[in-house]
Amino acid sequence: MSIAIEEVRGGADLTDILDLPLRLHAADPAYVPPLRPLVLRRIDPKNPFFRRASLRFFRARRGRETVGSLSLLLDEAHDRHGGERTAFFGFFECERDHEAARALFGAVSERARALGATSLRGPRNVTRVEDIGLLIEGYESRPPLLAGHHPPYYRELIEAEGFSKRYDMLAYDTPLFDPAGRRRELPEALRQRAASVRIPGLEVRRVAVHRLSRDMEIAHAVFTEAYRGVPEVVPMSRAEFVNLGRAFVALANPRLLQIATVRGEPAAFAVCLPELNEAFAAARGRLWPLGWARAAAALRRVRTASFKLIGVVPAYRSTGLYALLVQHVVDGLRAAGYERLEASLIHEDNAPMRHIVESAGCVPYRRYRVYERPLGRREQAT
Known part of the structure; x- marks a missing residue:
């Protein structure tokens, strides 16, 4: 069955996206589900951050089942500050399904290009100081506050779509x-x-x-x-x-x-x-x-x-x-x-x-x- 990509506007469809990691990572003892009220607060259009940024959500469906999600963030202040036109992807969750990942990144890339972006960077959910980067070392430990947790195969899915390292972020203890x-x-x-x-x-x-x-x-x-x-x-x-x-x-x-x-x-x-x-x-x-x-x-x-x-x-x-x-x-x-x-x-x-x-x-x-x-x-x- 082929993959269908949908842009999600809110309501029950957004809840479906936010529920996806709860299902995908249910068996991972190191995964800590973020508190839903805090997530909703960050993505609320009333958040002052969105006075100069926009956020769109996409999901991949195989039949009636949601198998992946991805967001597209445009941050005008970032572009003015850095002199570039960059789009950010985030809220990446996906089954071990290369077809779904390829369809998601393809749809988001096409939309980002149409909006004038020249590169796609991430993961970055919202601001630069929360939920940034893909975990590539330390899978056995719980994530720190304001950082995510991802299974090792996410790296495989992202790198298969032509992404390369821009920089790393480190957690110390x-x-x-x-x-x-x-x-x-x-x-x-x-x-x-x-x-x-x-x-x-x-x-x-x-x-x-x-x-x-x-x-x-x-x-x-x-x-x-x-x-x-x-x-x-x-x-x-x-x-x-x-x-x-x-x-x-x-x-x-x-x-x-x-x-x-x-x-x-x-x-x-x-x-x-x-x-x-x-x-x-x-x-x-x-x-x-x-x-x-x-x-x-x-x-x-x-x-x-x-x-x-x-x-x-x-x-x-x-x-x-x-x-x-x-x-x-x-x-x-x-x-x-x-x-x-x-x-x-x-x-x-x-x-x-x-x-x-x-x-x-x-x-x-x-x-x-x-x-x-x-x-x-x-x-x-x-």
Whole structure:
């Protein structure tokens, strides 16, 4: 029976696409279904991100059965920032079916070309900081928060369609205690670097709930400056940054969110969150009717913290301020009872960030790959 490709507009058809991975990965113990409300929040047209981007969904059907899905994202801010015309594919899920994968990528490529794109890149579901890349190493472990999990044959399906590596993203981790239960100290060089910080007017403190709006402004200002030169990172508007962060800050431990200012001006920030996938796994992707209760119970047993972002404005990068923030966060981790530190996802070419996490004793445990293939001649959209 031949494959039919349909563009999905929403409603029950979109639910069908979002249910597909639950069926495909049901037997994989490392797969963690993302919470449906969070997925719907990210793809909601009211998300500030979609003021400058558009997202379309496609599914492959063999008869009445859905056998694959793929999305097409056009990000105008990315194209303006990078001076290119790139389309992104995401939400890739597929049976081990080369015909279905070929039909999906063919349909999305044709639509992307018609809209003026010259290359197709991915996986990238929505923003650049969540669900990006295809897992190619670390299949036996659970994915970190804001990262996906994919079976090994997905790589085979994608590469068979002519995609090649653009870059890799790395997930790191390290235990906070040794096998005998003794506290593992941060490497001596990092501790000395933290102790040597001398910046007049420096204040390092926890994010405060009563002034969360102001602290989010500080973090956004630092993020914009600190990540300006990182490959493929497009500056976020404040609205986008707040929309992405608020849902997770609400579940964070204040000890793990650090803000640094110098004479009241933004200087650095660090965001470390409970590894919520350890709790989300218990919800099995849904909050109702009992998923919320299982997730809430599991949340109390989370023993991993995930280092998601650390940023230092260029003026203070050589001062050791990053080491001081890492020291503050790790002290908070231990005080809160965490046993493992995870850091993800980091671009393989982001040498400053890799230096920070590697100097804290972290080693890679997962690798994600972003692929690309050219689309050839532009065509006029119809």
